[in-house]
Amino acid sequence: MIKTIYISIRLSLIALLLCCRYRVEHAQKQDTTRNDADDQQLQDALENILIDSDSETDAENAESVSQTMEDYLNHPLNINKVTSEELEDFPFLSPQQRNSILKYRDNYGPYINLYELQAVPELDVKTAKQLSPFFRMKDLMSYNVPLTDLLFKGNHTVIMRYQQILQQQAGYIPKDSLADGLVPRYLGNKARLYTRYRYNYGNKISYGVTAEKDPGEEFFTGSNKKGFDFYSAHFYLRNTGIFKHIALGDYEVRLGQGLVVATGLATRKSAFVMNVSRQGPPIKPYTSVNEATFMRGGATTIAIKKWELTAFASYRQLDGNVTAALDTITIDPEGETGTEETVDETDTDLATSIQTSGFHRTNAEIEDRSALTMLNAGGSFGYKSRQFTLCGNMMYSKFNKTFNPSDQPYNLYRFDRNQLINASLDYKYAYRNFNFFGETAVSDNGGIASINGALIGLSPQTFLSVVHRYITPDYQYHPLFGFGFTENSRPVNEHGLYVGAIVKPIKYWTINAYADLYRFPWLRSTASSPSYGADYLLKVIYQPERTIEMYAQYRYETKMDNASDDEAIFDYLTPNIRSSLRYQIQYKISPDLTLRSRVEWSWFDDKINPKAKGYAIMQDIMYKPLSKPYSFNARFALFDAQSYDTRIYAYENDVLYQFSIPAYSNQGTRFYIVARLKPMRHLDVWLRYAITHYTNINEIGSGNELISGKNRSEIKAMIRYVF
Numbered sequence: 265m266i267k268t269i270y271i272s273i274r275l276s277l278i279a280l281l282l283c284c285r286y287r288v289e290h291a292q293k294q295d296t297t298r299n300d301a302d303d304q305q306l307q308d309a310l311e312n313i314l315i316d317s318d319s320e321t322d323a324e325n326a327e328s329v330s331q332t333m334e335d336y337l338n339h340p341l342n343i344n345k346v347t348s349e350e351l352e353d354f355p356f357l358s359p360q361q362r363n364s365i366l367k368y369r370d371n372y373g374p375y376i377n378l379y380e381l382q383a384v385p386e387l388d389v390k391t392a393k394q395l396s397p398f399f400r401m402k403d404l405m406s407y408n409v410p411l412t413d414l415l416f417k418g419n420h421t422v423i424m425r426y427q428q429i430l431q432q433q434a435g436y437i438p439k440d441s442l443a444d445g446l447v448p449r450y451l452g453n454k455a456r457l458y459t460r461y462r463y464n465y466g467n468k469i470s471y472g473v474t475a476e477k478d479p480g481e482e483f484f485t486g487s488n489k490k491g492f493d494f495y496s497a498h499f500y501l502r503n504t505g506i507f508k509h510i511a512l513g514d515y516e517v518r519l520g521q522g523l524v525v526a527t528g529l530a531t532r533k534s535a536f537v538m539n540v541s542r543q544g545p546p547i548k549p550y551t552s553v554n555e556a557t558f559m560r561g562g563a564t565t566i567a568i569k570k571w572e573l574t575a576f577a578s579y580r581q582l583d584g585n586v587t588a589a590l591d592t593i594t595i596d597p598e599g600e601t602g603t604e605e606t607v608d609e610t611d612t613d614l615a616t617s618i619q620t621s622g623f624h625r626t627n628a629e630i631e632d633r634s635a636l637t638m639l640n641a642g643g644s645f646g647y648k649s650r651q652f653t654l655c656g657n658m659m660y661s662k663f664n665k666t667f668n669p670s671d672q673p674y675n676l677y678r679f680d681r682n683q684l685i686n687a688s689l690d691y692k693y694a695y696r697n698f699n700f701f702g703e704t705a706v707s708d709n710g711g712i713a714s715i716n717g718a719l720i721g722l723s724p725q726t727f728l729s730v731v732h733r734y735i736t737p738d739y740q741y742h743p744l745f746g747f748g749f750t751e752n753s754r755p756v757n758e759h760g761l762y763v764g765a766i767v768k769p770i771k772y773w774t775i776n777a778y779a780d781l782y783r784f785p786w787l788r789s790t791a792s793s794p795s796y797g798a799d800y801l802l803k804v805i806y807q808p809e810r811t812i813e814m815y816a817q818y819r820y821e822t823k824m825d826n827a828s829d830d831e832a833i834f835d836y837l838t839p840n841i842r843s844s845l846r847y848q849i850q851y852k853i854s855p856d857l858t859l860r861s862r863v864e865w866s867w868f869d870d871k872i873n874p875k876a877k878g879y880a881i882m883q884d885i886m887y888k889p890l891s892k893p894y895s896f897n898a899r900f901a902l903f904d905a906q907s908y909d910t911r912i913y914a915y916e917n918d919v920l921y922q923f924s925i926p927a928y929s930n931q932g933t934r935f936y937i938v939a940r941l942k943p944m945r946h947l948d949v950w951l952r953y954a955i956t957h958y959t960n961i962n963e964i965g966s967g968n969e970l971i972s973g974k975n976r977s978e979i980k981a982m983i984r985y986v987f
Contacts, residue, residue: 314915314923327552327921328516329355329529332467334921336398338419339466343381343399344374348650349508349545350467355531356394358538359692359699360719360727361386366650375401385724388774390807409468414501418465421472425458425919425982428479431975435480435625435968450480450625450968457483457492462551471499476553480625480968487630494622496558500549508572509547509565514558516548517576517745519644519657520690521703521715523755526747527557533749535776535803535817537764538719540731540749541692541701546574546644555622556582557745559640567648572655575643581634583619586665614668626968637664640745653692657705660685661744674787677711677740677757684708684742697721703748711741713755715748717762729764729778737786751797757786774805790825792835797823814849827872841869842909860884868909878905880912880928893942900935903928919950919982932958932974946987952980 314326332353341350351362364386369375378399381392435450456479462472475492482488498513516528521542528548531539547565550558563576615636624630639662646655662683669678688705702716717731733750735741737757748755749762760782767775783796803817820843827838848862862882869875880903888895897917905911911929917938918924928934936954943949955977958964964971 311915311917314925326529326923328548328550329353330921330923331462331551332548333398335464335467335470340398340400341467342402343378344369344401346399352543352545353467354395354398355529355543356391356536356539358386358536358719359541359543359694359701360538360697360721361391362543363650363694363699377401386721386727389810390813393810409465414465414469418463418469420987421460421462421464422985423458423460423462423921423982425456425922425980427456427458427978427980428454429971430977430979431964431971431973433965433968434970451486451627451630452477452480452482452488452625454479455483458553459492460551468502468504469500470549470551471497472551473497474551474553478623478625480623487624487633493624494553494555496550496553498549498551500547506566506568507564508567509545509563509574511547511549511563511576512561514550514560515563515576516550517559517563518542518544518546518548519574519659520655520688520705521701522748523690523703523705523713523715523741523743523746524657524686524688525640525642525659525743525745527559527745528552530747531749533762533778533780533799533801535801537766537776537778537801538727538729540717540729540762540764541699541719542749547576553622554620556618556620561640570647570649571645572648573643573645576641578638578640580638582636582638583622583624583629583632583634584636584665585616585619585632586613586635587616587668588613613665615663615665616668616670635665638662651694653690655690656687657690657703658685658687659745672789673792674789677737677786679742679744681709684744686743686746705741705743705746707742709742712736713741713743713746713748715750715755717749725768727766729762731762733758733760733762735759737784740786751780751782751799752784757784757788759783759785772806772808774807776803776805777801791837792826793837795824795837797821811852812850814847817844817846819844825870828870838871840909841867841871843867844912856887856889858886858888860886864912864914866905866910866912868907870909876905876907876910878907878910878912878928879903880905880914882914886917894940896937896939898935898937900933901928902933904931905929916954919952919980920948920984922980922982924954926956930958931960932956946985948984948986950980950982950984952978954978 336353348362348366351357351365364384365381368384378396378401381387381395382389384392436454437449455477457477458475460472460474462470464470474496476494477483477492481493484491496514498511498515500515501507501510504510518526518528522530526542530542547563559576559578560580561576561578563574565572565574618636619632624633640659642657642659644655644657646653648655660683666682667680669675669680685708686705688703690703691701693700697720699719702714704714706712713735715731715733717729720728722728731749733748733755735750735755735758740756743755746755750758751760752758760780762778762780764778769775778801780799783794784791785794787793788795799821801817801819803815805813805815807813822839822841824837825840826835844864844866846862846864848860850858850860852858864880866878867875880901882899882901884897884899886897899916901914903912905928908929911927913925913927916924916926916936919938934954934956936952938950938952941949955975958974962972962974964973964976
């Protein structure tokens with residue numbers, strides 16, 4: 265372990281020294297008014313986005329969003345010059361809020377003070393306060409920057425991170441000490457290592473290299489003789505002449521409403537009921553470590569007046585399961601032995617699935633590594649203005665293997681070729697208090713997908729959102745990189761209608777609610793016949809003053825799935841009903857100290873087994889003194905979930921650019937603390953310790969992740985040097 269840490273630190277120091285060789289003095293100094301209070305606004309904004317998420321992928325993809333917003337904290341935008349596309353970098357803003365910020369500037373002239381954001385009709389006080397650290401009243405940097413300044417007079421950032429589970433896990437036990445010698449073991453050590461160098465000049469240029477080793481993966485040995493298991497590099501320019509975006513290396517693509525392609529973080533159903541329209545620039549640099557959801561190659565966006573052309577090309581390797589194709593079976597012509605002889609006539613391998621975990625810890629996982637190659641090319645062309653957008657989008661994908669999904673009824677319409685073309689037409693139209701948006705897409709096999717919606721301002725106190733989606737099950741639409749606003753993780757096999765509302769009936773009170781009704785016309789892996797479901801949420805917020813806020817949230821979802829009845833001859837559907845109730849209060853005792861308390865209950869009923877329930881009680885302490893070189897966040901939680909179906913997901917604070925959304929299941933307690941230290945001007949250090957203690961089980965996890973005992977604890981350490 266010590267050798268691993270030493271090698272990682274040495275590599276990062278080499279990168280740091282190389283960067284220092286080309287260091288020049290900053291033409292633009294960082295904004296000296298930034299403090300921990302501004303960082304807390306960033307943390308609160310991202311927490312609001314992820315608080316209802318139950319996906320670790322969301323946590324991984326949030327890293328690039330966090331870095332973009334961090335850039336804006338260091339180099340705030342001029343509120344009187346900010347563009348609609350730049351406002352799309354803030355995922356907690358709805359399209360109506362973005363338009364309202366710009367419309368207020370058009371109607372009343374330049375902003376005189378940032379407090380004017382609170383006068384923008386669609387912005388509440390909390391959102392205006394979250395936005396203020398990212399803006400200034402004047403330019404802190406020129407909008408027309410010489411290329412030499414862009415390349416050499418920005419910020420260099422070096423990050424190193426170490427992470428490890430402290431308990432012994434089955435995958436790290438030597439084979440000869442296991443009762444069953446066939447159990448695979450991890451080939452590497454327990455450490456997760458992360459190193460990154462990045463250069464940026466505001467939001468105008470970014471280039472850098474990221475490297476990561478997952479726990480259990482080899483490091484400078486075996487299958488990873490070149491060091492880390494995953495490397496990523498990018499070069500990105502923004503707003504240079506007619507080029508709005510230029511990306512080389514690894515990058516993200518987001519077109520329309522995500523039916524054709526949408527990589528990176530995307531909004532899901534949450535209490536942010538107006539954030540249902542996909543947003544963000546079409547091209548962004550990729551700076552995360554999810555090894556599946558990015559493009560590798562080149563991309564650009566060219567803008568001439570209000571016409572925009574985006575083009576991209578990507579060629580990369582993917583992990584996947586590949587099996588030999590057996591085309592014919594012949595019988596022994598003599599017929600004496602009755603044996604069968606298998607003949608492979610084509611010698612062509614078939615892909616059964618794409619692996620997205622990014623893990624290469626065992627021989628089996630290493631065998632799947634880079635088993636597939638994928639070519640993607642496409643783009644978008646259309647007219648874009650603040651009031652109206654109409655674009656045509658297209659993406660061509662080709663694999664080196666033909667896909668052959670498992671022979672299950674729900675896979676009847678799954679992708680079973682080696683190439684695919686998706687095309688779509690998307691639009692946005694803003695008229696007074698109405699914002700319409702949508703996208704209709706087709707696959708070259710005849711599948712159709714369509715998402716259409718509207719955001720409506722009925723009054724200064726009432727807002728409405730409506731989204732309808734229709735994705736055909738027959739000749740099913742195949743979105744290999746699609747991510748729309750749907751119940752399914754991808755826009756496939758679904759019809760649905762979503763209606764959300766925000767109502768501010770009286771002063772200090774806000775009500776957020778949505779209802780989502782959907783059905784699946786074809787089978788799913790968990791439903792052996794067409795099925796349906798419904799999802800409802802109600803959140804009531806009370807904020808009598810800036811130092812105190814409380815809310816209560818109730819969510820109810822019912823979805824038809826196969827019954828867990830072992831005695832039944834055939835699978836049949838039964839409603840799986842999940843509901844939860846959460847109450848939270850946050851009180852700012854002083855400018856330095858904030859307390860947050862939360863209690864949450866969950867229930868599950870499948871109409872067959874006894875009803876299950878669970879609860880979690882959490883207490884947070886956030887201490888961020890404005891004039892001290894240290895701060896910390898801590899939480900203690902008590903939980904009891906009778907089954908995995910009553911698990912409770914809880915967003916947790918983490919080190920910079922990291923996000924945790926663990927599931928509280930079984931019975932026990934959890935504690936974590938995150939401390940930030942600033943020993944010198946350009947250096948920041950984060951330390952995190954988390955431990956979960958279970959009282960009702962003696963083994964945690966399963967397979968190679970199995971821990972014998974009642975505790976699971978983790979440590980993280982991270983340093984960042986900015987110069």
